[in-house]
Amino acid sequence: MSTKKAPHRLYLNENEIPTRWYNLRADMKEQPDPMLLPNGVPAKEEDIYPVFCKQLAHQELDGETRWIDIPDEVLEVYKVYRPSPLCRAYNLEKALDTPAKIYYKFEGNNTSGSHKLNSAIAQAYYAKDEGLRGLTTETGAGQWGTALSEAAAYFGLELIVYMVKVSYNQKPFRKAIMETFDAKVIASPSDTTNVGRAILAADADDGGSLGTAISEAVEVAVTTEGYRYVLGSVLNQVLLHQSVIGLEAALALEKLDEYPDIIIGCAGGGSNLGGLIAPFMRDKILGKADPRIVAVEPASCPSFTRGKYAYDFCDTGKTTPLAKMYTLGSGFKPSANHAGGLRYHGMSPILSKLYHDGYMEAVAAEQTAVFEAAKQFAKLETILPAPESAHAIRAAADEALRCKETGEAKTILFGLTGTGYFDMTAYSQYNEGTMTDRIPTDEELAASLEGLPKNL
Numbered sequence: 001m002s003t004k005k006a007p008h009r010l011y012l013n014e015n016e017i018p019t020r021w022y023n024l025r026a027d028m029k030e031q032p033d034p035m036l037l038p039n040g041v042p043a044k045e046e047d048i049y050p051v052f053c054k055q056l057a058h059q060e061l062d063g064e065t066r067w068i069d070i071p072d073e074v075l076e077v078y079k080v081y082r083p084s085p086l087c088r089a090y091n092l093e094k095a096l097d098t099p100a101k102i103y104y105k106f107e108g109n110n111t112s113g114s115h116k117l118n119s120a121i122a123q124a125y126y127a128k129d130e131g132l133r134g135l136t137t138e139t140g141a142g143q144w145g146t147a148l149s150e151a152a153a154y155f156g157l158e159l160i161v162y163m164v165k166v167s168y169n170q171k172p173f174r175k176a177i178m179e180t181f182d183a184k185v186i187a188s189p190s191d192t193t194n195v196g197r198a199i200l201a202a203d204a205d206d207g208g209s210l211g212t213a214i215s216e217a218v219e220v221a222v223t224t225e226g227y228r229y230v231l232g233s234v235l236n237q238v239l240l241h242q243s244v245i246g247l248e249a250a251l252a253l254e255k256l257d258e259y260p261d262i263i264i265g266c267a268g269g270g271s272n273l274g275g276l277i278a279p280f281m282r283d284k285i286l287g288k289a290d291p292r293i294v295a296v297e298p299a300s301c302p303s304f305t306r307g308k309y310a311y312d313f314c315d316t317g318k319t320t321p322l323a324k325m326y327t328l329g330s331g332f333k334p335s336a337n338h339a340g341g342l343r344y345h346g347m348s349p350i351l352s353k354l355y356h357d358g359y360m361e362a363v364a365a366e367q368t369a370v371f372e373a374a375k376q377f378a379k380l381e382t383i384l385p386a387p388e389s390a391h392a393i394r395a396a397a398d399e400a401l402r403c404k405e406t407g408e409a410k411t412i413l414f415g416l417t418g419t420g421y422f423d424m425t426a427y428s429q430y431n432e433g434t435m436t437d438r439i440p441t442d443e444e445l446a447a448s449l450e451g452l453p454k455n456l
């Protein structure tokens with residue numbers, strides 16, 4: 001146990017930012033099941049070139065290379081907003097009256113207000129390096145679209161963002177930021193694609209989903225010269241880029257002679273969690289340490305805790321390759337009253353495999369309990385958390401309260417992925433007592449899972 005007194009915020013030096021990404025797959029005892037083409041054959045690199053730029057297609061399928069050099073051009077941008085601080089939540093510990101030590105890695109210190117910039121910069125760089133003209137993507141809550149807008153503008157690429165319609169209407173300023181970085185933002189479903197037109201023909205009031213926005217963005221990428229598609233979560237390449245979070249956290253904790261007993265992260269598609277846990281999961285797999293690793297998802301979109309481990313499409317239009325993952329079915333639509341992100345039907349294949357093999361746990365949190373934790377945290381630690389991040393706060397506080405009962409002084413590390421300044425409609429609902437929890441019934445989930453591809 002550490003005898004050092006941790007500062008409230010520990011910043012590494014600029015020269016301690018990782019210069020290599022860590023590829024957790026290289027140390028996994030068993031690889032995640034391969035990505036499949038719609039005909040059931042495992043995808044090869046060339047197969048996905050129409051969608052992803054070449055270097056990223058390579059990273060996506062590379063389960064072997066343990067360390068991958070971060071290009072200098074990417075590192076130059078990382079240095080503008082990294083390293084991110086490792087914070088000790090002294091005030092929260094005191095308020096909870098817990099013997100536990102609570103650390104969090106804060107990734108909200110850039111305009112996207114999230115960890116998403118770590119991968120956006122990398123993906124935009126590789127596209128530029130390949131001589132491409134532009135990119136398409138989707139965004140839900142808006143952080144990914146913002147991060148990619150920043151990255152595309154930096155590297156001089158055009159960008160078209162399909163933004164889930166409910167969130168487009170709820171968060172006009174997200175759109176304004178993306179446009180400030182010269183991105184073109186379109187509410188999805190839209191009449192600009194075949195997929196979008198078909199969905200609108202079936203239901204003109206469809207509020208959209210990440211799955212639908214992905215279908216639209218992919219369609220435009222593969223039909224526009226010089227364009228490729230990029231995704232901000234779920235994919236192996238994104239977890240790879242996000243490993244900078246975990247590598248920095250591990251180094252900072254080492255400086256404090258600390259090692260986490262419990263590591264907690266919110267899980268939408270799994271990218272921040274996959275990045276945060278990467279070096280600790282390596283220790284666990286190699287038998288060097290045995291931390292508990294906990295994913296926290298919304299009860300309204302419970303892929304890990306109530307989904308099925310199966311091959312599924314990554315989009316609603318069923319146009320993408322298939323991934324073996326915990327999924328609620330590609331047609332699943334979380335209720336519109338669920339605030340913030342974490343609304344994706346599937347989960348990172350890497351994390352799905354690790355969860356399936358018993359290396360990690362998952363819990364689901366209800367929205368009002370999440371906002372209760374968010375508000376307490378904001379008052380004590382001065383950061384207004386993103387609703388997504390607040391799922392991790394909820395679980396960390398619950399673990400700390402358990403420590404209070406047992407008297408154990410555990411070391412808890414959680415990922416504070418971002419800030420919630422664009423989620424004030426949800427905060428207002430919570431403050432006014434009008435927030436509700438809409439949890440899907442077993443029948444609704446069964447109906448959605450009915451649509452899973454058969455015979456795979």
Ligand SMILES: *Cc1c(COP(=O)(O)O)cnc(C)c1O
Pocket residue numbers: 113114115116143144232233234266267268269270271272273341342386388389417418419
């Ligand atoms: C996107 C996002 C998440 C969830 O995405 P993951 O890929 O699961 O990490 C969590 N927090 C914030 C702030 C986000 O922007």
